[in-house]
Amino acid sequence: MRKDNIIDTTFKKLRAEGKKAFIPFVTAGDPDIETTYRIAKEMIQNGANLIEFGVPYSDPSMDGPVIMRADKRAMDSGTRLRDIFDLVGKLSVEYPETPFLLLLYFNSIFVYGVERFFDAAEKAGICGLIVPDLPLEERAEAQPCADAHGIYLISMVTPTSEERAEQIATSATGFLYCVTSLGVTGARKSYATSFAEYFSKLDSFSDIPKCAGFGISDPEQKRKIEQYCDGTIVGSAIVRKVEQGIEAGLNSEEIARSVGAFVRGFTGGKSNDPSVL
Amino acid sequence: MTENKKGRYGPYGGRYSGETLMHALFELEKSYREAHADPAFREEYARLLREYAGRPSLLYHAQRMSLDIGTTVYLKREDLNHTGAHKINNVLGQALLAVRMGKKRLIAETGAGQHGVATATAAAYFGLECDVFMGKEDMIRQSLNVYRMELLGATVHEVTDGTATLKDATSEALREWSRRIDDTFYVIGSVVGPHPYPEIVRDFQRVIGDEIRAEMLEKHGRLPSVLIACVGGGSNAMGTFYPFIGDASVRLLAAEAGGEGVGSGRHAASVTAGSTGVFHGMKSLFLQDDEGQITPVYSISAGMDYPGIGPEHAYLHDTGRARYYPVTDQEAIDAFEYLSRMEGIIPAIESAHAVALLTKLRSEFTPDDFVVVTLSGRGDKDVEAIGRYRGKIN
Numbered sequence: 001m002r003k004d005n006i007i008d009t010t011f012k013k014l015r016a017e018g019k020k021a022f023i024p025f026v027t028a029g030d031p032d033i034e035t036t037y038r039i040a041k042e043m044i045q046n047g048a049n050l051i052e053f054g055v056p057y058s059d060p061s062m063d064g065p066v067i068m069r070a071d072k073r074a075m076d077s078g079t080r081l082r083d084i085f086d087l088v089g090k091l092s093v094e095y096p097e098t099p100f101l102l103l104l105y106f107n108s109i110f111v112y113g114v115e116r117f118f119d120a121a122e123k124a125g126i127c128g129l130i131v132p133d134l135p136l137e138e139r140a141e142a143q144p145c146a147d148a149h150g151i152y153l154i155s156m157v158t159p160t161s162e163e164r165a166e167q168i169a170t171s172a173t174g175f176l177y178c179v180t181s182l183g184v185t186g187a188r189k190s191y192a193t194s195f196a197e198y199f200s201k202l203d204s205f206s207d208i209p210k211c212a213g214f215g216i217s218d219p220e221q222k223r224k225i226e227q228y229c230d231g232t233i234v235g236s237a238i239v240r241k242v243e244q245g246i247e248a249g250l251n252s253e254e255i256a257r258s259v260g261a262f263v264r265g266f267t268g269g270k271s272n273d274p275s276v277l
Numbered sequence: 278m279t280e281n282k283k284g285r286y287g288p289y290g291g292r293y294s295g296e297t298l299m300h301a302l303f304e305l306e307k308s309y310r311e312a313h314a315d316p317a318f319r320e321e322y323a324r325l326l327r328e329y330a331g332r333p334s335l336l337y338h339a340q341r342m343s344l345d346i347g348t349t350v351y352l353k354r355e356d357l358n359h360t361g362a363h364k365i366n367n368v369l370g371q372a373l374l375a376v377r378m379g380k381k382r383l384i385a386e387t388g389a390g391q392h393g394v395a396t397a398t399a400a401a402y403f404g405l406e407c408d409v410f411m412g413k414e415d416m417i418r419q420s421l422n423v424y425r426m427e428l429l430g431a432t433v434h435e436v437t438d439g440t441a442t443l444k445d446a447t448s449e450a451l452r453e454w455s456r457r458i459d460d461t462f463y464v465i466g467s468v469v470g471p472h473p474y475p476e477i478v479r480d481f482q483r484v485i486g487d488e489i490r491a492e493m494l495e496k497h498g499r500l501p502s503v504l505i506a507c508v509g510g511g512s513n514a515m516g517t518f519y520p521f522i523g524d525a526s527v528r529l530l531a532a533e534a535g536g537e538g539v540g541s542g543r544h545a546a547s548v549t550a551g552s553t554g555v556f557h558g559m560k561s562l563f564l565q566d567d568e569g570q571i572t573p574v575y576s577i578s579a580g581m582d583y584p585g586i587g588p589e590h591a592y593l594h595d596t597g598r599a600r601y602y603p604v605t606d607q608e609a610i611d612a613f614e615y616l617s618r619m620e621g622i623i624p625a626i627e628s629a630h631a632v633a634l635l636t637k638l639r640s641e642f643t644p645d646d647f648v649v650v651t652l653s654g655r656g657d658k659d660v661e662a663i664g665r666y667r668g669k670i671n
């Protein structure tokens with residue numbers, strides 16, 4: 001038997017403690033892979049429960065301007081998949097109880113070779129993949145490989161999923177990525193969706209942990225949303241923080257520290273990883 | 278039909294789309310199937326083609342070219358359609374569908390500007406709002422069409438990401454669709470994107486091939502021997518080829534953008550130099566690196582400056598049913614001038630690629646062959662750029 005996916009153990013533990021998950025996202029290799037490593041450590045030490053790395057893409061057609069610019073910087077610094085596998089490989093040894101996930105476009109998996117990709121991902125200790133352009137209907141191309149390597153494909157559900165939401169929720173593994181607004185990634189001022197209605201409908205389908213993402217940019221929004229679900233994902237706001245650090249001419253360590261402080265604003269600063277002293 | 282239920286053409290096609298758009302894609306497919314089966318919809322579409330677009334388009338016997346090349350050349354004159362290209366065939370169909378679905382706003386990507394102009398035209402005709410996304414590079418290259426769209430009441434949004442060309446405009450149109458989905462219909466301009474778009478666009482463009490077939494049979498009692506068309510995403514070629522796929526005697530030849538030559542690295546020859554990948558919602562052939570990063574492409578023709586090709590073309594290529602040849606900028610410019618002088622017809626630079634392929638392969642054709650070249654559009658939009666290229670206009 002394969003050992004449990006630590007995404008499950010993480011959410012079990014959080015639920016038992018009555019806590020919510022905080023999942024920060026950062027683009028791997030922005031502005032270079034060494035800084036991403038430092039940022040990840042800072043995020044964990046400041047209370048992140050799971051970490052999501054964006055794999056930079058040449059044409060991120062589902063991302064907004066902030067992540068588009070980050071992808072460009074990461075590509076310009078020469079970030080390749082090998083570097084990202086190495087990065088997670090190192091972190092998953094240092095933080096064996098923190099789940100690391102990749103968010104990437106399916107082409108990055110497909111062209112690398114599906115089998116070869118999952119093999120490398122498992123060796124690196126990657127627990128889950130979020131592939132926004134691989135909807136249920138196209139999953140068969142990756143699911144058997146993902147299963148064989150014990151890696152979860154994290155499903156996304158959106159306010160526009162309509163009758164699809166039930167099948168998405170009931171087939172989801174790890175946690176359900178609940179998009180709380182229309183459009184692409186990026187910070188937003190307000191939401192059209194009624195959270196209570198949205199999440200109670202999803203809860204009626206499945207009790208899988210549900211995390212809200214897309215457009216959460218400050219701690220107050222986070223607190224408001226997490227009453228309705230099991231955790232929150234913050235992406236563009238963190239990537240923007242990295243960008244501000246670059247613009248201000250901060251060095252790698254300073255950028256990482258500024259992101260750590262930003263994350264602390266969301267979490268209150270307590271680490272949940274026992275390997276963090 | 279080469280596609281199956283899920284919009285697959287062999288291994289190509291599919292619906293690799295973000296969840297935000299999935300419901301809309303299924304809704305689109307359902308509405309399209311209903312419309313397609315509704316005689317009233319089909320009659321209204323046929324009426325629009327006839328009374329607004331000016332179809333059927335001429336199948337013109339190019340006598341001087343025939344003599345020069347040593348075969349029988351016909352030109353399918355899509356350049357004579359209202360708005361000056363084949364794009365209107367598809368746009369009128371999709372706009373009619375949008376109205377049927379109760380949508381209030383059309384959005385589109387455009388490269389050469391022809392699809393944008395056609396969409397802006399249809400929006401004006403139906404009284405809909407219209408936003409067009411266009412790469413900054415293309416807005417410079419095809420500035421005449423930018424103003425045409427504005428005259429027609431559309432808002433043109435400049436896209437500066439990436440190479441600021443058609444692929445970036447397409448990404449931005451997809452983003453805009455997911456931002457505002459309820460009242461918006463995304464009018465895709467070629468046989469690309471997630472299912473059902475490649476099928477819908479092909480069905481609305483097949484009028485080109487259907488008319489060629491009917492006229493050939495009626496006037497000559499035979500089918501053409503060869504069909505030639507240019508491919509950007511591949512809509513005029515797919516529309517030309519589709520009704521003939523089952524006729525093994527009809528050769529299907531396509532010209533893709535060879536830019537400065539396939540060896541130069543500056544081209545957009547997705548079939549000749551591409552590999553299988555997943556981008557813009559479809560599995561197909563793309564110009565990309567070994568980790569699936571899309572590589573910058575180049576062509577003098579804004580309408581063919583795209584790093585991929587429609588999935589049905591990828592399949593026609595794999596099966597050997599159609600053949601794809603790169604045609605360089607220089608060859609296209611020569612053909613642009615050749616057609617102007619030989620027949621008094623100034624083609625779009627995209628269409629000039631098809632004419633160039635005819636002249637390139639001239640030794641393969643005999644006087645008994647009937648070669649039909651689809652002239653996808655007229656050249657007004659390109660005259661200034663070519664003049665500048667030749668040093669005749671400052």
Ligand SMILES: Cc1ncc(COP(=O)(O)O)c(C=O)c1O
Nearest residue numbers: 467509510511512513580653654
């Ligand atoms: C006149 C003309 N021909 C051809 C094309 C290429 O598109 P497709 O391959 O879809 O026919 C364009 C695109 O803008 C065009 O304007």
